[in-house]
Amino acid sequence: MSEEFPGYKGEALNFLKKAGAEIGDIIRITKNGETYEGILIPRSEYGDEKHIIIKLKSGYNVGIRVDPTTHVEKIGVGVKPTFTPPALPKQKSDLPKVAIVSTGGTIASRVDYRTGAVRPALSASDLYSVVPELSEIAIVDTEILFSLYSENITAKHWSETAKNIAKHIEKGAAGVVVAHGTDTLGYTAAALSFALQDLPVPVIMVASQRSADRPSSDAATNLIGAVKAAATAPFAEVVVAMHETVSDTSTVFHRGTKVRKCHTSRRDTFRSINATPLARTENEQITMLVEDYRERNPSRKLNLKPNFDEKVALVKFHPSLNPQIIEWYVDKGYRGIILEGTGLGHVGNYCLSAIRKATKNDVIVAMTSQCIWGRLGMNVYDTGRDLLAVGVLPLEDMLPETALVKLMWVFGQTTNIEEAKKLLTENIAHEISPRTLHE
Amino acid sequence: MSEEFPGYKGEALNFLKKAGAEIGDIIRITKNGETYEGILIPRSEYGDEKHIIIKLKSGYNVGIRVDPTTHVEKIGVGVKPTFTPPALPKQKSDLPKVAIVSTGGTIASRVDYRTGAVRPALSASDLYSVVPELSEIAIVDTEILFSLYSENITAKHWSETAKNIAKHIEKGAAGVVVAHGTDTLGYTAAALSFALQDLPVPVIMVASQRSADRPSSDAATNLIGAVKAAATAPFAEVVVAMHETVSDTSTVFHRGTKVRKCHTSRRDTFRSINATPLARTENEQITMLVEDYRERNPSRKLNLKPNFDEKVALVKFHPSLNPQIIEWYVDKGYRGIILEGTGLGHVGNYCLSAIRKATKNDVIVAMTSQCIWGRLGMNVYDTGRDLLAVGVLPLEDMLPETALVKLMWVFGQTTNIEEAKKLLTENIAHEISPRTLHE
Numbered sequence: 078m079s080e081e082f083p084g085y086k087g088e089a090l091n092f093l094k095k096a097g098a099e100i101g102d103i104i105r106i107t108k109n110g111e112t113y114e115g116i117l118i119p120r121s122e123y124g125d126e127k128h129i130i131i132k133l134k135s136g137y138n139v140g141i142r143v144d145p146t147t148h149v150e151k152i153g154v155g156v157k158p159t160f161t162p163p164a165l166p167k168q169k170s171d172l173p174k175v176a177i178v179s180t181g182g183t184i185a186s187r188v189d190y191r192t193g194a195v196r197p198a199l200s201a202s203d204l205y206s207v208v209p210e211l212s213e214i215a216i217v218d219t220e221i222l223f224s225l226y227s228e229n230i231t232a233k234h235w236s237e238t239a240k241n242i243a244k245h246i247e248k249g250a251a252g253v254v255v256a257h258g259t260d261t262l263g264y265t266a267a268a269l270s271f272a273l274q275d276l277p278v279p280v281i282m283v284a285s286q287r288s289a290d291r292p293s294s295d296a297a298t299n300l301i302g303a304v305k306a307a308a309t310a311p312f313a314e315v316v317v318a319m320h321e322t323v324s325d326t327s328t329v330f331h332r333g334t335k336v337r338k339c340h341t342s343r344r345d346t347f348r349s350i351n352a353t354p355l356a357r358t359e360n361e362q363i364t365m366l367v368e369d370y371r372e373r374n375p376s377r378k379l380n381l382k383p384n385f386d387e388k389v390a391l392v393k394f395h396p397s398l399n400p401q402i403i404e405w406y407v408d409k410g411y412r413g414i415i416l417e418g419t420g421l422g423h424v425g426n427y428c429l430s431a432i433r434k435a436t437k438n439d440v441i442v443a444m445t446s447q448c449i450w451g452r453l454g455m456n457v458y459d460t461g462r463d464l465l466a467v468g469v470l471p472l473e474d475m476l477p478e479t480a481l482v483k484l485m486w487v488f489g490q491t492t493n494i495e496e497a498k499k500l501l502t503e504n505i506a507h508e509i510s511p512r513t514l515h516e
Numbered sequence: 517m518s519e520e521f522p523g524y525k526g527e528a529l530n531f532l533k534k535a536g537a538e539i540g541d542i543i544r545i546t547k548n549g550e551t552y553e554g555i556l557i558p559r560s561e562y563g564d565e566k567h568i569i570i571k572l573k574s575g576y577n578v579g580i581r582v583d584p585t586t587h588v589e590k591i592g593v594g595v596k597p598t599f600t601p602p603a604l605p606k607q608k609s610d611l612p613k614v615a616i617v618s619t620g621g622t623i624a625s626r627v628d629y630r631t632g633a634v635r636p637a638l639s640a641s642d643l644y645s646v647v648p649e650l651s652e653i654a655i656v657d658t659e660i661l662f663s664l665y666s667e668n669i670t671a672k673h674w675s676e677t678a679k680n681i682a683k684h685i686e687k688g689a690a691g692v693v694v695a696h697g698t699d700t701l702g703y704t705a706a707a708l709s710f711a712l713q714d715l716p717v718p719v720i721m722v723a724s725q726r727s728a729d730r731p732s733s734d735a736a737t738n739l740i741g742a743v744k745a746a747a748t749a750p751f752a753e754v755v756v757a758m759h760e761t762v763s764d765t766s767t768v769f770h771r772g773t774k775v776r777k778c779h780t781s782r783r784d785t786f787r788s789i790n791a792t793p794l795a796r797t798e799n800e801q802i803t804m805l806v807e808d809y810r811e812r813n814p815s816r817k818l819n820l821k822p823n824f825d826e827k828v829a830l831v832k833f834h835p836s837l838n839p840q841i842i843e844w845y846v847d848k849g850y851r852g853i854i855l856e857g858t859g860l861g862h863v864g865n866y867c868l869s870a871i872r873k874a875t876k877n878d879v880i881v882a883m884t885s886q887c888i889w890g891r892l893g894m895n896v897y898d899t900g901r902d903l904l905a906v907g908v909l910p911l912e913d914m915l916p917e918t919a920l921v922k923l924m925w926v927f928g929q930t931t932n933i934e935e936a937k938k939l940l941t942e943n944i945a946h947e948i949s950p951r952t953l954h955e
Contacts, residue, residue: 084898120898125905130898140901226899228862231836260858264835341860341890387836393856395920396703397670397826405844417832419699421780423667449888451780459523459559460665462579466564481834 084119087126092149093117101155104131106141107148113141114152173251173308175215177204178241180234180265181225182258182284208297215308218250227258227265227284232385232485235268239383242273242280246379252279252307254300259284259338259346262317266333267482268385270315270506277377280315281307282333285344302328302358310363313373315506316355320344327359334479334508337449350449351474351510384489386412391481393417393447394424400431403442407434413441413484413497416469417477422446422453423460429467436468439494441484443470443501445477452512470502473509483508523558526565531588532556540594543570545580546587552580553591612690612747614654616643617680619673619704620664621697621723647736654747657689666697666704666723671824671924674707678822681712681719685818691718691746693739698723698777698785701756705772706921707824709754709945716816719754720746721772724783741767741797749802752812754945755794759783766798773918773947776888789888790913791949823928825851830920832856832886833863839870842881846873852880852923852936855908856916861885861892862899868906875907878933880923882909882940884916891951909941912948922947 082093082100098104098117106113106129115131128140129149143149201217211217222241223234242253257265266282273280283303285296303318306328315333322345335352356365390406392398392414406414414435418424422444424432435442444464446453452474455461465471472480480501487500521532521539537543537556545552545568554570567579568588582588640656650656661680662673681692696704705721712719722742724735742757745767754772761784774791795804829845831837831853845853853874857863861883863871874881883903885892891913894900904910911919919940926939 125902127905128901130901140895142905226862226897228833228858228899229864229866231864231866235835260862261835338859338887339889341885341887341892343890346887346890387838390838390841391832391834393830393832394667395830395917396674396700397924399826399829399848401848402829402841402844405841409838409840419667420777423665423699425668425670427668427670446780448777448780448785450778451782451785453780456579458665460667462567463564466566466581478834485836 082119085129089126089129089143092129092143092147096149096151098149098151099155102151103153103155104129105150105152106131106143107150108141108144108146113139115139116155170216172214172216174218174249175252175254175304175307176218176220176242176245176248176250177254177256177304178238178245179219179221179256180223180227180230180238180258182227182256182262204300208300210297210301211304214301214304215251217304218245218248220245225258227260227262230258230261230265232268232387235265235272235385235482236383238265239269239272239381242269243379243381243383246276246278250278250307251375252281252310254303254307255280255282256300257282257284263337263347263476264478264482266315266317266331266336267476267479267508268486270333270508271483271486272381272383272385273315274380274382274505275377276313276315276371277375277379278313278373279307279310281310281330282315282317284317284319299328305358305361306330306356306363310356311365311373312355312370313377314355314371317347319347321354321357327357329354330356330358332507334483334506335476335510337476337478350476351451352507382486382490385482385485386488387485389413389415389481389484389488391415391417391477393477394419394428396425398425398428400428403428403431403435407438407440411440412488413443413501415472415477415480415484416442416444417447418444419447421457421461422455422464422471423458424464426460426463429463432464432469433467441470441494441497441501442468443472443480443484445472445475445480447477449476452510470498472502475508479508521558524568528565528568528582531568531582531586535588535590537588537590538594541590542592542594543568544589544591545570545582546589547580547583547585552578554578555594609655611653611655613657613688614691614693614743614746615657615659615681615684615687615689616693616695616743617677617684618658618660618695619662619666619669619677619697621666621695621701643739647739649736649740650743653740653743654690656743657684657687659684664697666699666701669697669700669704671707671826674704674711674824674921675822677704678708678711678820681708682818682820682822685715685717689717689746690814691720691749693742693746694719694721695739696721696723702776702786702915703917703921705754705756705770705775706915706918706945706947707925709772709947710922710925711820711822711824712754713819713821713944714816715752715754715810716814716818717752717812718746718749720749720769721754721756723756723758738767744797744800745769745795745802749795750804750812751794751809752816753794753810756786758786760793760796766796768793769795769797771946773922773945774915774949776915776917789915790890791946821925821929824921824924825927826924828852828854828920828923828927830854830856830916832916833858833867835864837864837867839867842867842870842874846877846879850879851927852882852940854911854916854919854923855881855883856886857883858886860896860900861894861903861910862897863903865899865902868902871903871908872906880909880933880936880940881907882911882919882923884911884914884919886916888915909937911941914947918947 316330321329340346755769760768779785
């Protein structure tokens with residue numbers, strides 16, 4: 078890796094050095110008779126050694142794979158960044174303090190308008206200059222915890238994030254905003270919901286679907302809604318704050334255990350599943366949408382339970398699934414398996430003996446539905462009853478993703494299997510909705 | 517298994533024999549001081565040896581686990597079935613011929629009103645007596661191919677079903693209705709869409725979410741809609757016919773490759789994903805909802821391609837996924853892996869080397885999104901580009917379940933890896949929607 082050429086290494090880096098090009102310079106790449114011209118932009122630290130990324134005139138970024146026939150040439154010098162933060166607005170000292178903790182993602186990053194690259198830039202002054210409205214809402218304390226694409230976040234990061242949030246709450250934050258990539262935001266939101274018990278103040282997870290250099294970006298709206306909620310919302314729960322619809326008018330707060338990314342690109346991609354969202358903001362007013370919630374109470378003592386055990390698997394059932402996969406997890410010392418079954422909570426009868434082997438080996442096997450919406454009903458058909466009989470635990474209307482996270486968390490709390498089963502099946506953070514008359 | 521006591525075996529069967537009880541008799545079970553009374557009902561062939569199922573007065577069925585403390589007693593004799601089919605309506609000989617092939621599920625079954633048990637009962641006379649409207653629509657030819665809960669259907673059953681449908685089409689059916697449980701209906705619908713190419717007439721898959729003994733059953737409406745479409749619809753594609761909303765007023769036809777069960781219990785559980793449904797029926801009128809479809813043409817020659825290879829896996833990515841699972845599939849001789857990634861088509865960077873190992877071993881690895889809705893965009897972030905660089909194939913907006921089925925089908929057609937890649941990524945049965953301006 079090179080500091081001058083962030084993200085570039087190996088062959089691609091050699092080409093850039095030979096051409097004497099710097100990030101931001103205009104370069105021309107010729108390969109197999111094709112010519113590409115654009116601004117050289119940095120890569121993430123996980124880039125391979127073969128691709129150079131340039132921003133075309135059209136605004137699109139392309140990756141070009143270098144090979145021995147490739148020629149790279151610098152044809153223009155990059156203009157040095159002209160981005161100068163405006164004078165900071167005068168801070169009102171009587172505003173609530175809000176911590177913004179960034180784990181990565183585009184939401185709280187600053188776009189380098191020269192290169193189109195997005196960089197973590199979470200100093201308070203950066204933030205105020207990009208979203209000046211924030212200075213009217215709160216005194217912002219910022220911290221870059223990770224700079225990760227959220228698909229690279231694992232259970233270890235959940236623990237670190239929970240501890241970091243606890244630290245900010247201990248320091249007197251009126252609320253904590255967590256910036257996070259959208260990809261695995263739902264998983265992390267569930268993790269924090271279990272790890273941060275008896276919250277005194279709200280924890281608002283926020284993200285954006287469109288990077289801030291696009292006119293349709295949802296970054297500013299979502300961030301303002303999130304900071305406002307952290308500062309003033311009446312609830313003290315872990316929520317995900319995102320666009321309610323495709324338009325910019327309202328932000329909705331989904332409970333961390335009931336939220337799922339449901340569209341690859343829409344700004345209203347997050348949905349509360351089998352639950353009403355907790356609250357919404359419109360015209361700067363927060364309206365609660367449910368009656369049963371934990372109220373903000375700064376004197377409440379946070380109960381931090383940040384440990385997770387990664388030896389838990391999610392197996393999505395499908396026709397012709399090889400049941401040996403279940404045995405493999407058992408043999409590997411896994412402690413729990415969440416099944417994503419069909420319909421009311423079923424898997425093919427050809428999986429039954431592998432599941433029996435798992436439960437006999439004190440591996441917890443629990444059922445969720447790949448339907449996503451609705452509740453299990455494992456007493457309705459023989460298949461369900463047979464699964465219950467071999468010890469499969471039905472998880473009601475819990476999301477498969479939340480169930481996975483919860484079981485990792487459960488095994489971070491206890492090694493006793495009976496205690497683990499009890500923890501997994503009882504409602505801790507609204508992950509199981511109460512039955513309604515409608516059902 | 518016993519013929520007198522369908523589904524019962526082992527210990528449970530012994531208790532019933534000792535009590536001298538028959539199916540339909542009223543029995544009393546005493547266990548741990550609790551008493552249960554109800555009508556003894558049959559079980560599926562996959563029941564365990566421990567449970568006796570009775571229908572309580574309330575109408576609910578319960579399974580009671582027998583143990584050495586259990587006492588079973590016959591307290592009333594079952595009334596013999598009083599179900600007598602009414603006189604068959606006179607068949608109009610000029611109606612189109614429609615074949616109804618049953619693979620199981622409740623849709624085309626007859627409920628024994630004495631016991632509440634649902635049995636396959638697909639003789640034409642049974643069907644006409646349960647749903648007399650059918651005799652006005654078509655001359656029905658029925659066949660019980662399997663009697664399976666759909667979670668027990670595998671790729672082998674897809675092959676058999678495709679061949680059976682082909683046989684009926686060859687015999688001159690104006691359309692074929694396939695009755696199927698809802699649980700894996702989407703998978704089978706995709707399988708038939710690939711296996712039955714150049715269809716001359718429609719293949720209508722149909723199911724019901726509520727068994728016919730419930731007042732809210734959707735069985736009759738769905739079946740009428742399906743037979744009507746098989747007989748008269750202008751299209752010749754594989755579709756799933758189900759309730760459009762929770763009310764009984766309309767049936768909607770989803771394309772077999774774009775349909776997914778999205779709710780555990782609602783009657784409108786099936787949804788077209790990333791696509792408009794093909795057609796709908798309201799007031800007995802079929803309205804096409806898309807312009808681009810294959811028209812009915814009985815003189816077209818069906819191209820039957822019924823083979824599937826089960827050595828294909830679906831791996832749903834999640835934080836802290838163990839990448840060894842991918843290597844396990846490679847070591848087991850799997851030929852393809854469908855990844856259900858996050859967002860635009862991502863997995864954690866810690867999975868990259870396992871994926872590289874797979875592709876280097878000529879295992880096809882292809883990407884879909886666990887968001888379900890939306891399209892992949894694997895050129896947007898480094899993660900996506902890195903995955904493309906190691907040979908992962910992006911499958912656009914294809915459903916993960918459809919992608920799995922398609923790759924099994926692809927390896928049923930060819931062993932050549934380049935040909936397989938081409939088949940997988942090109943649009944065969946509307947599994948990939950064209951890009952729209954909206955995106």
